[in-house]
Amino acid sequence: MTVSDVQKILKAQVICGEDSMDREVHTACGSDMMSDVLAFVKDQSVLLTGLVNPQVVRTADMMDMVCIIFVRGKQPDDAIISLAKERDIVLMATPYRMFTACGLLYENGLKGGCDIV
């Protein structure tokens, strides 16, 4: 699916990266612990998180992710948004909670990539 499909499924507000909505995404992960994202994630292109700080963008950048979804409608500040713009990462906010947001994406065909550690 594309970033645009993710946006529609999650009824998400696009915060930045409107020009990258047609990028393809195949896998996702949901975590508030960036240490775990760095340790266990492989080739996932979407990060769902309830954590809102610049390290979320830096972590996604290190992992070559294309899109970050803030769950529970959380909003990043300007510093986070400009960091994401610099790194060409799409930021969105969904009103859904983490579990539901992950479930909706999974149901629509987005997989976890590496399900077993």
Place this chain on the structure above:
Amino acid sequence: MSAPVKLKYTVPGDDFTRAGEASGSVKKALKKLGVCPDAVRKVAIAMYEGEINMVIHANGGEITVEITPEAVDMVLRDQGPGIENIDLAMQEGYSTAPDNVRALGFGAGMGLPNMKKYTDEMKVESEVGVGTTVTMRVYIKQ
């Protein structure tokens, strides 16, 4: 790329929001040099973890990076409190990070193990009260 490319960074210890700037810059430099994406990602993740550690535990430090056609060598040096038991620190899940760091998404005890996982060679030298030096190498596949 013929001559080695040398990069040097000072990591400020008082600003968690800036942790990762050096790693981001190295990642960009490696991409520009045409280094294979797999090696770029390994270097970026290992260095980022090290940089985060420097900010969390050691009030910052210095990072030098040398890029040759064969490998990327990173040396992360700090003058922090040092690591009492390196074997213990290398275990997954062991962490001495305070709660405020965990609230920021780090401190799961995955930093050093992750650095080892993503590098081809890694050496940790530390003296309590003096500081820590982490040396890492990632080979570049031709």
